[in-house]
Amino acid sequence: MTADEAAASAARGTVVLLPVGAFEQHGPGLPLATDQVRAEAVVERLADALGGAAVIGPGVPVGVSPHHAAFAGTVSLRPALFTAVVREYVESLAAHGWTRFLVVTGHGGNNAALGVLAQDLLRDRPDLEVAWAPVTAVARTAVGELETDEVTGHSGEAETSQMLHVAPHLVRRDRLAPGTTRLDEIEGFPRLGRSVPQPQVASAYDRLSGNGVLGDPRRATPEAGRQIVEEVVERLGSFVKEWLDL
Known part of the structure; x- marks a missing residue:
């Protein structure tokens, strides 16, 4: 957009839709920028x-990722710096008349900071409405139908499926390998049982998985990725439409 079009x-x-992600390890088969690639694909x-009814603002490609620091290539921002950057984006655009912002994050490690x-x-800015949502x-x-192991998540079935759908050229299919899939594979990690809400523990990913993967990405399919992305877009689209009506 030009400045006139923006006005x-x-x-x-x-x-304003703001895609934020991370630059961190995603196992042996997915690129470091996986979370930003997925966030941008959803926002587009x-x-x-x-x-x-919506425009795309600038993205934040590096997020809060200290838990992945043991793996090569990971870059992380401190939570305070990450929130400061997103806030500057919001307030800069608010100065030109925008009042509603939806931050779409591809990285779960950004959730607490965004909250x-x-x-x-x-x-501080009651004149603005800021919402945020993880992908x-x-x-x-769609995710519930795909993830069936005790342990799933990072670089596993759902994330890999999304990448096979939105950016298949970036997936090293021949290198996809399972990571931790059962709770008993994680040594010395306290838990209350699957049916009980768990206390949140900040833990390094190399403690949870030797290759940085939770789940089995070999089960991922482009079709499952399409279903996940379409569900996200449908739900967020409904949210924004109701938001504007209200």
Whole structure:
């Protein structure tokens, strides 16, 4: 967009979509930028679905990833710096008339920081409305049908399926390998049982998985990835439409 087009967009009351991700290990088969690639793919499809009701703002390709630091290539921002960057994006754009922002994160490690940011902005900038949503967690139905092991998640079936759908050229299919799939494979890690909500423990991923993978990415398929992405876009699209109506 040009500056003139941006001004017209803000005047129409569009929602700004901000894709944020991470630059961290994703096992032997997925690229370091997996989370940003997925977030941008979702945001692009969401903007298309919403038409003129949304615009895409600049992304934040590095997130909060200290738990992946033992693996080569990982880059991380401190939570305070990450939230400061996103806040500067929001307030810069707000100065030109935008008031609604939806941050779409491909990285679960950003969740806590984004929650803090939303609370701070609610206190400091009540004139703005800021929402945030993780990618994979929104697609509960499609992900639930795919992930069947006791332990799944990072670089596993769901993330790999999404990458096979949105960026298959970046997936090293011949290198996909299972990681931790059972709770008893994690030594010395306290838990209360699968049916009980777990206390949240900050833990390095090399303690959880030798290759950085939770689950078995060999089960991933492009079709499963398509279903996940479509569910995310549908749910977030419904949210934004209701948000604008309200």
